[in-house]
Amino acid sequence: MESRGKQPAFFFDFDGTLVNIAATPGDVRLKMITRQILEGIAEEYPVGVISGRKLDELKRLVGIRGLYYSGNHGVEIEGAGLDFVEPVSARSSAYITCLGKSMASALSKFSPRINSKKYSVSVHYRNVEASLVRGLLRRVDELLEEPLLKRQIEVFHGKKVVEIKAPVDWDKGKAIELICRKIGRNSVPVFFGDDTTDEYGFRAVNKIGGVSVFVGKRHRQTDARFWVKSPSELAGELAKFLFEA
């Protein structure tokens, strides 16, 4: 992959990309083999993991030193010389945290899993009884109507999750661009992702001549140009790359 002095920099989403999505996000574990493959790649190339999870939690779950880590869909970034929080998100943190608390109490009868992540709140409903999901989502819409009208928040729908964050012009694609600028002009990003917020990453890497790879069953529209069908197939491809490189 090294041609004309260009060098790949590998970026991965976490849930659904490096690990299978678990019924409870807290139950997720990175497989030992995947961790070893990532460590091997990181010895040769820059590696970043960019997730919707909170940065601290992401670092703990991946557990490899020396990588770039980005939490909250790109809002917070750490790694070799980078310590970044997107400024509007930083200012909105207290409001978003407060909103998370009020949503937790307003939605308690549906028992979703509400994860307050400092710069965003996620409402996971994978474990909510199927007959209650419509009611839950209707209640979420009601609760978010006013802050949406006042442009205090932005809302995204992912896989059985509603994500709420400050309305900022910032996403996983911008985080990848920022890290690539830090790494240097010869880096070509290769980005793997599985969900709606990863589309920003796919479009960003396509634009700068990188490689975009969708992970999962091909059941929806994606801007990714390549495809592997599961986190284990991805791990297998990475292992091949590592040993053939």
Ligand SMILES: [Mg+2]
């Ligand atoms: Mg994902």
